[in-house]
Amino acid sequence: MSRLEIDELERKWLSVSLAMIGLFVGAIVVTAVSQGVHPPSHVETIDSASLHLSQEFAEDKLGVQPTPLADGSLQVRLVAGRYGFYPREIEVPAGRRIVFRMASMDVLHGAHIPMTNMSTMIVPGYVSEVVSVFPKPGEYPMLCNEYCGLGHDHMWSKVTVIAQENWREPATGGKQP
Amino acid sequence: MKAILLVATGMMFVAGVDAAPSTQVAWTPATLDFVEKGDAGRGKALSAPCAGCHDGTGTNPSLSGQLPTYLYRQLQDYKNGNRQDPTTIMNTMASALRDQDMADLAAWYGQQAPMRGAGGASDATGIAGRGEGRRMEPPCSSCHGGAGQGEKVDTPRLAGQSAAYLEATLLAYKSGQRANDIYSRMRLIAAKLSDAEIRQLADYYSRLK
Numbered sequence: 001m002s003r004l005e006i007d008e009l010e011r012k013w014l015s016v017s018l019a020m021i022g023l024f025v026g027a028i029v030v031t032a033v034s035q036g037v038h039p040p041s042h043v044e045t046i047d048s049a050s051l052h053l054s055q056e057f058a059e060d061k062l063g064v065q066p067t068p069l070a071d072g073s074l075q076v077r078l079v080a081g082r083y084g085f086y087p088r089e090i091e092v093p094a095g096r097r098i099v100f101r102m103a104s105m106d107v108l109h110g111a112h113i114p115m116t117n118m119s120t121m122i123v124p125g126y127v128s129e130v131v132s133v134f135p136k137p138g139e140y141p142m143l144c145n146e147y148c149g150l151g152h153d154h155m156w157s158k159v160t161v162i163a164q165e166n167w168r169e170p171a172t173g174g175k176q177p
Numbered sequence: 178m179k180a181i182l183l184v185a186t187g188m189m190f191v192a193g194v195d196a197a198p199s200t201q202v203a204w205t206p207a208t209l210d211f212v213e214k215g216d217a218g219r220g221k222a223l224s225a226p227c228a229g230c231h232d233g234t235g236t237n238p239s240l241s242g243q244l245p246t247y248l249y250r251q252l253q254d255y256k257n258g259n260r261q262d263p264t265t266i267m268n269t270m271a272s273a274l275r276d277q278d279m280a281d282l283a284a285w286y287g288q289q290a291p292m293r294g295a296g297g298a299s300d301a302t303g304i305a306g307r308g309e310g311r312r313m314e315p316p317c318s319s320c321h322g323g324a325g326q327g328e329k330v331d332t333p334r335l336a337g338q339s340a341a342y343l344e345a346t347l348l349a350y351k352s353g354q355r356a357n358d359i360y361s362r363m364r365l366i367a368a369k370l371s372d373a374e375i376r377q378l379a380d381y382y383s384r385l386k
Contacts, residue, residue, distance in 0.1 A: 050203030052359045059360060060196040079360055083315040086360040105359070106330075151319025154308050 044127040051079060051105045056127075063087045064170050073097035073131070080109040080122045083151035085142050089158045093167035094137045102128045110146035113159055121146060134161040199357050200259050202250045204330045212249045212280050220285025223278055226270070233292070236341040242291025245283035246331040251357075252279040260357040291326075292337035298384035301377045304370070312369045317378065325385045340383035347375040 006014075031037060051057045057079055065075040076098055079086045085102075092098050102111060104124045111128075112119040118132040134140075144155035202208065230237045240248065254260035255271035256279075262268050274282070300306050305325075308316035318325070320332045327334035335343065349355035350367035358364060370378070 047203075047205070049205045049208075052198045052200070053203055058196075059198055062360075081360060081362065083319055084313070084362070084365075086362075088313060088365060149319065150323075151308070151315040154310065154313075154315035154319065156313070158313070 044129075045125055046103050046127050048104055048106065048124040051103055056101070057103055063090055064092060066170050068169075069099060071097070073099050075099045075101060078102045078111070078157075079105055080111065080144065081105040082107065082149050083144075083155040085111065085144075085155075085157035087157075089160070091160045091162055091167075091170075092134065093164050094134055094161050095164050096133065096167075098132055098134070100128075100130045100132065102130075107148050108146050109144050109148050109155070112143050112145045113140045114143065116140065118142075119145070137161045137163045197259070199359050199361075200250060200254050201257050202253045204246070209246070209330070211276070212245055212283060215245060215249075215277075215280035215282075215284030215287075217281070217284040217288050219278075220281035220283070223282050224285055227282070230266070233339070236339065236345050238342045238346075239292040239338055240286040241289035243286055243334050244327045244331060245280075245287035246329075247327065247333040248283035248286055249279050250331050252282065254357040260355060263354070291334060293386045294337040294382075294384040296384060296386055298381050300381050302370075302374045302381075304374065305378060305381055314366060314369055317382075325382050335382040336385035338383055340379045343379035343382055344376055347379065348372070351375070 046054060046057070052059055055061070057077060062077050062079060065077065068074055074092065074096060076090060076092065078090075078100065080102060081104065100111070100118065100120070102120070102122050103126070104122045107124060109122040110120065111122060111130075113132075113134075116132060116134055118130060118134075120128045120130040122128045138161055140159045140161060142157045142159050144152060148155060227240070231240050233239050233241075251260060252271045252274060253276075255262065255267045256274065258268065260267075271279075303309070304314055305317040308314050308319070317335070320328060321335050322328050322332075325334065325336035346355065347367045347370065350358070350363045351370065353364060356364065367375070
């Protein structure tokens with residue numbers, strides 16, 4: 001009859017690693033509860049197949065919206081589709097709160113503007129909303145960072161951040177250049 | 178002259194306020210299912226008037242082996258006025274069709290052996306295979322397939338298509354005369370191509386087998 005034999009050293013390391021796992025899981029649970037971190041809720045759904053027939057993402061309603069939101073921030077509506085973000089080129093003012101609302105017309109995409117904190121996943125069937133402020137004027141690419149098909153590496157659009165003093169509100173939303 | 182200007186400005190204003198969508202067709206599961214269940218046998222009977230013009234010559238496109246989803250949407254767009262045939266013949270023909278007729282015709286043409294080119298294709302522009310990042314041009318093949326065979330949901334087959342038709346179509350997208358591509362996707366791509374590149378791309382895809 002063989003007895004399960006655990007060396008003293010093994011037993012020590014076993015308890016150390018178990019204690020570490022307990023510590024990390026505990027840290028996640030405590031921060032999640034105390035800071036109110038939780039998975040996304042109140043998700044907004046939309047029919048990706050008929051985006052172009054919807055009110056919000058109709059072809060002439062895209063881009064920087066002419067009317068600012070109640071808190072003064074600008075709303076930008078974009079559609080992600082293979083292979084680009086439409087409208088392909090947008091202009092936004094620096095130093096202002098920009099609310100991006102985005103939807104996919106086909107498959108899973110991601111939107112990311114390098115050197116900024118603007119980044120989100122765009123899941124078909126859902127509206128992605130992300131808020132960002134761009135402090136520095138300049139030209140930025142908006143890249144897709146979720147593999148979406150053969151043209152994925154060509155999927156990017158241009159975001160031009162304009163100094164506040166040179167910014168003029170667009171007259172109509174959604175004009176593609 | 179003044180009156181014409183006024184009317185034109187008025188029309189631009191109306192278009193700016195509430196532009197119609199580029200197509201009424203949305204590929205919901207129900208629509209996809211409807212097109213998939215098209216009756217090719219009925220489509221064959223209905224196709225007799227089509228064959229007079231779509232005979233594989235001239236600027237009329239070849240329909241054989243084209244994606245049924247693409248054919249169905251074009252017929253709908255012709256009927257709804259989202260795609261304008263300069264000769265208006267296709268708008269008249271499509272206006273007489275019911276949804277079921279369109280699905281049947283699409284099924285019949287989709288079943289045919291696909292059109293094939295003569296071979297000897299070479300992509301002189303480099304755009305078909307590689308695209309061009311500097312101009313924000315994705316490669317044609319990323320949507321239309323590596324062999325120009327067309328891809329889901331309704332990106333059409335280009336391989337073996339008539340060069341004259343392909344050239345005319347790209348030029349129509351470039352000028353905006355054809356505008357039934359959702360979110361201007363093809364218009365934005367074609368607008369950045371030179372007329373010479375359009376001719377080379379049309380030649381390339383017409384030669385693919």
